[in-house]
Amino acid sequence: MSKESRKFQVPDALANLYDFANTLDLRHFTHHGVAHPQGDELKAPQDLASWMAARGMLQADTKITPAMFDTAVGFRRALRDYLQHDPPSRRQRSVARALNEAIAAFPLVAELGGTGKALLRPARNDALAGISTLVADLYDGMQSGSLDRLKMCAAEECRRLFFDRSKPATRRWCMSSLCGNRIKTRAYRARQRATQ
Numbered sequence: 249m250s251k252e253s254r255k256f257q258v259p260d261a262l263a264n265l266y267d268f269a270n271t272l273d274l275r276h277f278t279h280h281g282v283a284h285p286q287g288d289e290l291k292a293p294q295d296l297a298s299w300m301a302a303r304g305m306l307q308a309d310t311k312i313t314p315a316m317f318d319t320a321v322g323f324r325r326a327l328r329d330y331l332q333h334d335p336p337s338r339r340q341r342s343v344a345r346a347l348n349e350a351i352a353a354f355p356l357v358a359e360l361g362g363t364g365k366a367l368l369r370p371a372r373n374d375a376l377a378g379i380s381t382l383v384a385d386l387y388d389g390m391q392s393g394s395l396d397r398l399k400m401c402a403a404e405e406c407r408r409l410f411f412d413r414s415k416p417a418t419r420r421w422c423m424s425s426l427c428g429n430r431i432k433t434r435a436y437r438a439r440q441r442a443t444q
């Protein structure tokens with residue numbers, strides 16, 4: 249859970265997934281004359297280790313190798329590609345294929361506990377076990393339907409993941425006051441030009 253996920257009231261169960269997908273910040277719009285700097289929180293294995301440790305996802309005495317790092321970043325890429333589709337399209341096998349291939353590196357095992365509920369736990373016991381918990385979150389979110397509300401902002405110059413809290417779940421922009429307004433203003437100006 250991060251400051252961002254709390255600010256935007258992302259449910260706890262999806263907060264790590266939301267943060268992980270948003271470690272890549274592609275926003276490149278200008279707001280009040282200031283250009284938003286693009287960035288990637290995960291540039292090297294050490295960055296991933298810090299990110300995971302901050303969330304209690306890194307087991308002690310485990311090390312993230314460059315190959316593990318590439319596997320995790322590959323999962324992030326597939327996750328973002330998948331979440332850019334609207335929920336009905338996500339049901340298509342062809343849309344989910346790349347994500348299914350990426351998560352194959354993070355197998356899960358069922359665990360029956362005292363809670364009266366079965367849980368999915370990472371089958372790996374290395375440093376990437378923490379990333380496997382994101383796959384379990386993905387599974388749970390899909391089962392509960394809450395994943396349908398995790399969406400990518402429709403603004404090409406934003407592409408940030410957001411949690412759609414609107415009742416009809418039809419939001420397209422991370423913030424209507426920001427991306428929504430910018431797109432609407434642009435469309436308005438284009439229409440003005442077209443009629444002139």
Ligand SMILES: [Zn+2]
Binds near residue numbers: 408
């Ligand atoms: Zn946006």
